[in-house]
Amino acid sequence: MMxxxxxxxxxxxxxxxxxxxxxxxxxxxxxEDTGFGSIWLADHVAMPVRFASRYPYSxxxxxxxxxxxxLFEPLATLGVxxxxxxxxxxxxxxxxxxxxxxxxxxxxGSDSERRS
Numbered sequence: 001m002m003x004x005x006x007x008x009x010x011x012x013x014x015x016x017x018x019x020x021x022x023x024x025x026x027x028x029x030x031x032e033d034t035g036f037g038s039i040w041l042a043d044h045v046a047m048p049v050r051f052a053s054r055y056p057y058s059x060x061x062x063x064x065x066x067x068x069x070x071l072f073e074p075l076a077t078l079g080v081x082x083x084x085x086x087x088x089x090x091x092x093x094x095x096x097x098x099x100x101x102x103x104x105x106x107x108x109g110s111d112s113e114r115r116s
Contacts, residue, residue, distance in 0.1 A: 009038035014072035016065025021080055024072070028081050039081075041074040 010031040012024055031039050047067055054061030065071075 005035040006037040008036055009040045010036045011040045011042070013064075014041050014074060014077050016069045019070035019072050024077060025081065041077055043074045044071065047071060 010027065012027045012031070013019070014024065018024065018027070028039050049067060051063055051067075055063045058064060
């Protein structure tokens, strides 16, 4: 038996040409409408100015977007999604300190909190 889409997540790009609020909301709604179980946002604490090594997830070894293009902050992007027309948001932030997450998270009682 094949696994259904609810067992998979869709990486919603937050860099390069996908770094537009409308595009990110549209991709999140697409993921929900087609049955994906979650969406994922890349979190890069720091980005290099240039890459000396090959990027392992592309055929040519290059990063998928030029480092000079936009890169949205993931927690702020989740805030946009939480306030939008789509599903509720839950963040798993394993690479960030709890203080950093609390500083960026919406306050209790905000619209995104009430939608949970």
